[in-house]
Amino acid sequence: MTDDTPPRTRVQLSVNGQSRDLELDNRTTLLDALREHLGLIGSKKGCDHGQCGACTVLLDGRRTNACLVLAVTCAGREVATIEGMAGPDGLHPVQQAFVEHDGFQCGYCTPGQIMSAVGMLEEFERGWPSAVTGEVQPAGLTAPEIRERMSGNLCRCGAYVGILAALTDVASRS
Amino acid sequence: MKPFRYARPGGVTEAVRSGAEEPGSRFLAGGTNLVDLMKLGVERPDLVVDVGGLGLDEIVVDSGGGLRIGANVRNSDLAVHPAVRRELPMLSQALLSGASGQLRNQATAAGNLLQRTRCVYFQDVSKPCNKREPGSGCPARQGDHRNLAVLGGSAACIATHPSDFAVALAAADAEVAVTGPAGERTLRLDELYLLPGEHPERETSLAPGDLITAIVVPPLPFGTMSAYRKVRDRASYAFAVASVAAAIDVTDGVVRDVRIALGAVAPKPWRAHRAEDALRGLEPTASAFRAAVGAELSVAEPLLDNAFKLPLTANVVVSVLSDLTGARR
Numbered sequence: 433m434t435d436d437t438p439p440r441t442r443v444q445l446s447v448n449g450q451s452r453d454l455e456l457d458n459r460t461t462l463l464d465a466l467r468e469h470l471g472l473i474g475s476k477k478g479c480d481h482g483q484c485g486a487c488t489v490l491l492d493g494r495r496t497n498a499c500l501v502l503a504v505t506c507a508g509r510e511v512a513t514i515e516g517m518a519g520p521d522g523l524h525p526v527q528q529a530f531v532e533h534d535g536f537q538c539g540y541c542t543p544g545q546i547m548s549a550v551g552m553l554e555e556f557e558r559g560w561p562s563a564v565t566g567e568v569q570p571a572g573l574t575a576p577e578i579r580e581r582m583s584g585n586l587c588r589c590g591a592y593v594g595i596l597a598a599l600t601d602v603a604s605r606s
Numbered sequence: 607m608k609p610f611r612y613a614r615p616g617g618v619t620e621a622v623r624s625g626a627e628e629p630g631s632r633f634l635a636g637g638t639n640l641v642d643l644m645k646l647g648v649e650r651p652d653l654v655v656d657v658g659g660l661g662l663d664e665i666v667v668d669s670g671g672g673l674r675i676g677a678n679v680r681n682s683d684l685a686v687h688p689a690v691r692r693e694l695p696m697l698s699q700a701l702l703s704g705a706s707g708q709l710r711n712q713a714t715a716a717g718n719l720l721q722r723t724r725c726v727y728f729q730d731v732s733k734p735c736n737k738r739e740p741g742s743g744c745p746a747r748q749g750d751h752r753n754l755a756v757l758g759g760s761a762a763c764i765a766t767h768p769s770d771f772a773v774a775l776a777a778a779d780a781e782v783a784v785t786g787p788a789g790e791r792t793l794r795l796d797e798l799y800l801l802p803g804e805h806p807e808r809e810t811s812l813a814p815g816d817l818i819t820a821i822v823v824p825p826l827p828f829g830t831m832s833a834y835r836k837v838r839d840r841a842s843y844a845f846a847v848a849s850v851a852a853a854i855d856v857t858d859g860v861v862r863d864v865r866i867a868l869g870a871v872a873p874k875p876w877r878a879h880r881a882e883d884a885l886r887g888l889e890p891t892a893s894a895f896r897a898a899v900g901a902e903l904s905v906a907e908p909l910l911d912n913a914f915k916l917p918l919t920a921n922v923v924v925s926v927l928s929d930l931t932g933a934r935r
Binding site for chain 1: 607609610611612634637638641642644645654656658682685686691698699702703705706707708709711712841842843
């Protein structure tokens with residue numbers, strides 16, 4: 433090992449409930465750790481700058497852009513990706529709704545959309561307001577609320593109509 | 607991205623020492639701006655000091671309604687905090703109008719204050735930029751300056767500060783608690799942020815090793831009568847083209863006190879003291895609001911493509927104050 437070797441750090445990640453030991457170049461983002469080191473290629477690299485949301489995962493239960501998180505900072509934290517969403521009984525309700533309502537075209541943004549939606553629904557359950565909520569607690573996940581809360585996820589195919597329908601459906605059932 | 611060493615200090619003292627010993631280091635908290643700038647080659651730290659594990663994540667509400675916001679409090683947690691929403695709606699509104707749900711979950715309060723300008727020349731290392739590379743020049747005056755400053759800029763730099771949150775904090779007279787190599791101190795926001803002058807590379811009065819540990823918001827009795835309004839190019843998830851944070855106290859039909867801060871128009875959140883001074887003692891009417899903001903903007907130095915920010919900002923100020931006071935427009 434020469435002095436020019438980029439510094440590395442050992443890190444233990446918990447991904448979809450499984451503990452994973454890695455030794456990573458410090459520059460590795462959580463997204464690259466998932467995709468390039470753990471073979472979890474469901475999370476997508478769109479812009480790699482936190483602008484498109486295709487890389488969205490849950491970190492300690494909260495949606496975040498995996499492309500802007502250094503993997504070495506995730507030691508001991510819980511990461512949930514699209515690969516862990518479906519259970520033994522089938523698809524996650526959000527996944528199922530995307531299928532039923534045609535919430536995608538090419539599918540590239542879809543894992544990020546779904547992970548973001550799972551996090552978003554949880555935030556709504558907790559009573560978090562949004563920029564369009566106003567002074568009172570949100571009455572329900574109206575179309576303006578869903579659009580605002582999902583604005584961190586872009587879809588270049590323009591499948592927003594289906595995405596909105598899918599999330600309206602899921603919200604009405606929960 | 608340039609390779610870097612990574613340190614996870616066990617406490618504030620150790621973090622400060624690491625930062626002070628190595629001026630080429632950067633503190634990392636949420637990382638939503640720093641990691642991005644490292645990818646772009648704008649930030650090239652030799653050492654990244656991860657302060658995300660230091661705690662500093664409490665929101666304390668004192669009996670008078672003042673707030674002490676830990677540096678590492680996530681933007682989303684602060685925005686939805688019941689006391690913040692009740693006592694200082696402008697603070698919550700500013701946070702909720704910024705970035706996306708994902709970013710607000712990751713980004714921290716102190717990191718929000720220290721995020722860097724989104725000026726296109728600053729973010730593109732193939733272009734000259736006096737802020738990124740002192741003395742290299744600034745193409746913005748002749749080039750793309752639609753989003754840049756009309757107040758407080760200099761010949762060297764007209765970059766704008768991008769934060770929404772900081773604008774509301776400026777209106778609230780907030781301070782930052784800083785721990786540095788020489789101990790602890792408190793800085794008002796207008797002491798924290800520097801105007802560019804001939805040294806746009808110096809954005810704050812923080813020295814290597816200085817770590818913001820908390821944001822202190824003093825009680826603002828009329829903070830319940832406050833609002834933040836942001837104008838942007840699309841309905842959500844975009845930086846401000848113009849924004850206003852304001853709080854106003856109307857007693858016996860006259861403006862007893864008022865706070866106004868402007869965003870997206872200056873290199874720092876712009877506290878509109880001239881406008882405030884002009885309004886105190888007057889009846890709260892739309893024409894009084896318009897005259898007051900006119901006094902503030904009279905010192906502006908707009909360029910061809912950002913001159914629209916002057917009438918836009920004036921309109922937003924009049925609109926926000928009118929809504930808060932029920933004045934007819």
